[in-house]
Amino acid sequence: MNLVDKYEKKIDIEAFKPSGRGQISSVLNWSGIALLSDEDNKIDLARCYMAELQKLSCGVCIPCRIGTSVALELLEKICSGKADIQDLDNLQKECEWIMSASKCTVGTMGPTAVKELIENFREDFEKAILNKEIIHKGDYITKITAPCINGCPSKLDIPNWIERVRDGRYEDALESVRRNTPLAAILGRSCFHPCQDNCRRANLDKPIQICLIRRYAADNEFYTDIKPKFDIKDNGIKIAVIGSGPAGLSCAYYLRLMGYMPVIFEALPVLGGMMNVGIPKYRLTQELLDKEINYILSAGIDYKTDKRLGKDFSIKDLFNDGFKAVYLAVGAHKGQTIGLPGESDNLKGFFEGVKFLRDVALGNHIKIGKKVIIEGGGNVAMDCCRTALRLGFKEVVVVYRRAREQMPAAAYEVDTAIEEGVKFEFLTNPIAIINENGSVSGVKCRRMKLGEPDASGRRSPVEIPGSEFDIDCDSFIMAVGQVPDLDFLKDTPEIKSTKRETIVVDEYTNMTDMPGVFAGGDAMTGPISIVNSNRDGKTAAKRIDEYVRTGTFNITDDDVFEHFLEKLGVYDKNEVIDYPDFPEGNFPPEQIQEKIENRISNFTEVEKGFTADDVVYEATRCMRCYMMMLITFKK
Structure with missing residues (x-):
């Protein structure tokens, strides 16, 4: 085209007029x-x-x-x-x-x-x-991008640090990554990698395994004696960051690099938010998570755990204590329910998905039964079923009311769960939890079939009359989603919430109706990925800096380009690539994985990453797909 x-x-040109440029x-x-x-x-x-x-x-x-x-x-x-x-x-x-x-x-x-x-x-x-x-x-203004950069919510300069890894310059590669995220090792393990879905190498053979390359560069620092250095000039201005998940940590990190004195307030006894209490340790080890968080804190960031907003302090308390702005990054730690009969009866053996994962992460006691049913089709459900298997449940079954191809969970997560021994019942809808003397004893289900496509083209599940049946079990985990816990807003009527239980913010500035109070991550949008939350945190740091210094907000050149590139798109999946220097069939190596028999009874890390030789080989497959855009404005 x-x-x-x-x-x-x-692009609606009339509707988009960059400030001061026309x-x-x-x-x-x-x-x-x-x-x-x-x-x-x-x-x-x-x-x-x-x-x-x-x-x-x-x-x-x-x-x-x-x-x-x-x-x-x-x-x-x-x-x-x-x-x-x-x-x-x-x-x-x-x-x-x-x-x-x-x-x-x-x-x-x-x-x-x-x-x-x-x-x-x-x-x-x-x-x-x-x-x-x-x-x-x-x-004029110009912008350098690439399909992978444009696909990344945090806009990491991917070709730049892949080139540095290729040349063995791991410290330089990590420095490049950290311009846009302090969570290099975490994202190397837990990102859903939209960058790889926008990799032009896929048009030739297979996409670059970008996350594993980033992971290697980060691990190289954490498992050597390399000590990161910071050159920060303190400005003495305090900013409160509520929540220590990816959005909160990212915001605090970039505020600190600008000279601010951020203080993180965390309701839980540990830092990391859902990265610590939501992602199982077989995906993200405690040692690695602690190393990455300690790197962020080493920039000079203060924190306080077991401090819950609305219970231990209020937003007004923070302003009275001299904080010049507040960033709400409280995450989405409250499990959703769907009105299933029995879910609110306080039955023994019933768990909410996010609380189940949190209790496991914090070492809280969980009574292990013989058979557990997990309801849900997302990645939280996959984390719950694989965690239950490791805790010692003899039989783990996931029930989902749609077909497998409609599951929101990543395909490889489902495949891995099946490989580890988890069973799946598709087109199966729980209609009641069976209560026997105050304990879960089974789940009553109904078979479903796919009906006609709705307006979006997605076929909706339709009940099959007379198809009811019971599944015996002694535990049931409801993993159908989560929302932010916004109880603290009762004392702050200036801040509004949506019907989806998210915080209302200005679309551009991410500031709430209460001046100086910003929000981001899950609290602003509902559950999103780590890389999206990282973007929100970094953006918030920039907006907070503008607000504190000038009391105003301005559309920057980067904002202009992000708008245009989002609309135009950069990656063309139909492009035919014919580069003599990049022969077709140069396939990527496979990362090392722990054997199934060695991992299903414990929380040892499953995916081990690349070897030194493999990471260099994979980096050489990058085609350095930089592209440039130039824009001028009417006089």
Whole structure:
């Protein structure tokens, strides 16, 4: 699709006017050009774009490094009134040569915009050359991205740190990762990796295993004597962060790097939020989690555990104590119920999914029976069933009212659960918990079938009359979702909540209706991933900094680009890739995994990551798919 078509169909230009800049005038990127007014000089656009593209060239291949330099010299020559028509012809040929002979997208796709400007506006170029026009530089902004970067909620510069790992520069790679997240090792184990779903290498054979590469770089620091260093200038300003999950830790970390004095208040006796009490230790070990949290705290962040907002202190108390802003990152620790008969009868053997996982993590006593039924189809249900297996339940069964392909849980989580011995009953809907003398003794179920598709195209489950049956069990875990616990809002009417039990915030600033109080992570959106929560925390740090320093908020260049790139998209799953330097069939290695018989009776880490040789091999598969966008604005 032509860039102009993509732009006009997907972006409401009138509705988006960046503060202080006005409306968009021109867009240039790897797909071509979109000129929305006649204000911009086409030759200047080409020059400015090529100048930024030349900076991006890494120097590994001559066509890109030398070619972009030559192309820029020719454009500067045209803009200074010293060129002739032959220079224009040479410029076009130079762009074509760069695109045909380069090794990565900086060269193969980067010059597209300049090439299209010449092809579509050659008369403008020729006129400027013949009239010896002097062309001055205009105002523009640029952004470097890649399909994997755009797919990552936290916008990690993935090609950059993969390149550093490839060269054995693990400390440098970790430094690059930490520009956008302090949770490198945790995300290396527990991210749902949307970056890999946007990896262009998949168009050739298989996507890069990005998370495992990041994990190796982080583990290299944690399991050596490397001591991270911080260069922070204290400003003495205190910020309260409520909650120590990924959003809270990320917010506190980036506030600290800016010189603030964040203090984390955690309701639980341990730090980490759901990363500590929601993710089982076979996925994320306590040792690793503690190391990552201690790294964050080592920047100079204070914390207080067993301090619950609304019980031990209030938001007004914090402001009275000198805190200049508050960030609410309380997570989603309250299990949902669905009105199933028996769920509220306080039966022995009944558990809410998130509380079950929390009790296991904190070492609280759990009475183990012989057979447990887990209701749910998400990743929490998968964590519950695999945890129950490790606790000693002889039989573990997951019941789900839809078909397997409709499960929200990651496919590999379901596959692994089955491999470990968990049984599944699909198209099965629990309709009541059977109570025998105050204890769970079974679950009454009804068979389902898939009906007609709804408005979204998803086939809804329909009950089959007369299909009721019982499943005997002595334990039942309801893992159908969780919501934030917002009881603390009763004392703060200025802060509103939604019907979904999330905190109401301004869409752009993430500030609540109470000035100086911000929210993020699960508390703002409902349950989201660690990488999304990390993004919220980092964004909150930026917004809080703006608020404390100026009392106002401004749309930045990065905000402009994030809006456009989200609408336009970067990854094209239908793109045909033919790179001689990246032969098809160069498949990724497999990470080491603990054998099933050695892991199902304990919480030893299942996935062990890459070896030193494998991580370098995998890093060499990266095709460095950097792409650039340039935007100008109407005068």
